[in-house]
Amino acid sequence: MFLIGYSKEARKKRDILATTVIVALAGFILLVLASLLIYILVQGISAINWEFLTQFPRESMTKGGILPAIVGTLYLALGSMVISIPLGFGAAIYLSEYAKQGALVSIIRLGVANLAGVPSVVFGLFGLSLFVTTFGFGRSLLSGCLTLGLLTLPTVTAAAEEALRQTPASFREAALALGANRFQAIRQVILPAALPGMLTGAILALGRAAGETAPITLTSATSFSPSLPDSPFNEAMALTTHVYNLATNGANIAGTKHLQFGTSLVLMAIVLGLSLAAVVLRARLRRSRKW
């Protein structure tokens, strides 16, 4: 046995030491992460005011607001969901409700899992090649939305499938036993039960889409636009690319620090707000679920 060879005191000392190390590690990480958030908050909060949120950038983006970037990010994130929610939910329904659980389905599932790990910049290349060049959409909101939609599709699909699989088999059987066909069972019994879980995944994906930078620099972003986009074929600003541009090739990098952090803060408010909403929704769902 592995316990032989240590005195009781030595083992106890080891236990206390190891526990201390684990707690210290955890405390250290949480401290780092918390101080990171606080630092961004403190640096950025001074830039935030009504003008910052509702005005266009002025004087080579060293003054003024970030309205077009906020609008661009919202367009891109919501537009990507128009692609990924219908496709993702449909794929999830097929995988969980229709497909026979065999080799083909495992391959599809493996493919979806793999896609979720493909770097976002590779999706950017793909979008550049397919939407911008081949389809001729050019660098535009439309290309960006399509690229981000494909990027978030695996996440949405996996989360939706997980939610569908968590509805008990008895729901399906009961609906089918009452004479419903598959589609009726899905539409009227399974989807209502699984929908909150599926939407939680979609909200997380929405947050991810809003926080992406590399794919949209390749497919849709512009560093400055004098007007809000009024057609899907316009280029658009985005919060993420705006932070990057200000921080790396802005007109006055050191002098616009507060703008950089202010933009970051707005971006994080959107992304973390969405994630927080998803987490709260999920916790609530878990508590209220009766099965």
Next chain:
Amino acid sequence: MTKDPTEQKQKPRDLVEKSPDEPTLSSVVSVTDGAVFFDEVDEKPKPPLKIPSLEGQPEAKETYQEAFSRAIALKPRLSKTEHGSRLVFLLCAILAMGQMLLIMVFLFTESFGLLFSQGGSPGVSLGSFLFGRDWYPTYPDPSFGALALICGSLAVTVVSTALATPLGLGLAMFLSCVAGRRTREWVKPAVELLASVPSVVLGLVGMVVIAPFLQETLNLPTGLNLLNASLILAIMATPTIASLGEDALSAVPQDIKDASYALGATRWETIWRVTTPAALGGLSTAVILGLGRSLGETMVVLMVAGGAAQIPNSLFDSVRPLTSTLAAEMGETAIGSRHYQVLFALGVILFFMTLAFNLLAWYLSRRWRSRR
């Protein structure tokens, strides 16, 4: 175990004396240095249940099992909506999966021309592309050696994972084995929330906070280097590793842990000798997915890794990983040019590197699941 009753009697170590007619109900557990194995409970096959014949009816030829399997094999007639909806959902699934193939096809077709001469410039051979050390894509006489970029990617990935693994697993152990239920319910969602901080924001922090700090304390020419990028990537990967690791540790059955405590093991001994070995597959999956995340991360390395295309000799060297090269150079490249083709070829390398990591993670988690 064998079904032969005489052989069973000869085993003196069996704790329960079994009568040969009854199915054995106890499973024997053997503990060998931390690893726990369960013997399978063997059951005698049940005799098929006959359907009782009703009065005046001929005796049923089927058993219940046969009747049941015949009933579920009957295909119900499909209505039009049923057919249509099924088709639509199938189409979605094919699209979701076909994307994988599409990405490969487009990456390959865009980079394919690289190998052949085009408009006077000779083709780039595969060997000189993969193993060439010189990356001068915009020179009049350009050279496209990707080795320094590949090494840069691997370097930031390895260093950041080396930093993030102990931190992430420590946090996972804390959440799963040390913290109370209340603490866990608060801390875990908070950690997951932090995994979704946009990378460009972390890159900004690396530029503004960590770079000057490194430059001053270590007296370096610049703070934008391999170490800085690895630190930021570690901050990004730690929540991922911690969250997935916690899932793996918590999935270990409670009775194994209870058995360990009942043998007098302390908490640390239980974590280290029982829980961790049992969760090893899940834990390694967590680390590999963290690794994949570092490898594919673009904005952080673009902003803080320095951007010099060289094979790093020390932690303080500037590097230029694959991802940042793509993001930095794609904007100023003419579509279809040699440089454009080379950048897509870098995308191919990146795609297959992450694919390898994902497959490894998938394989490990699968092997782990089948063992449980």
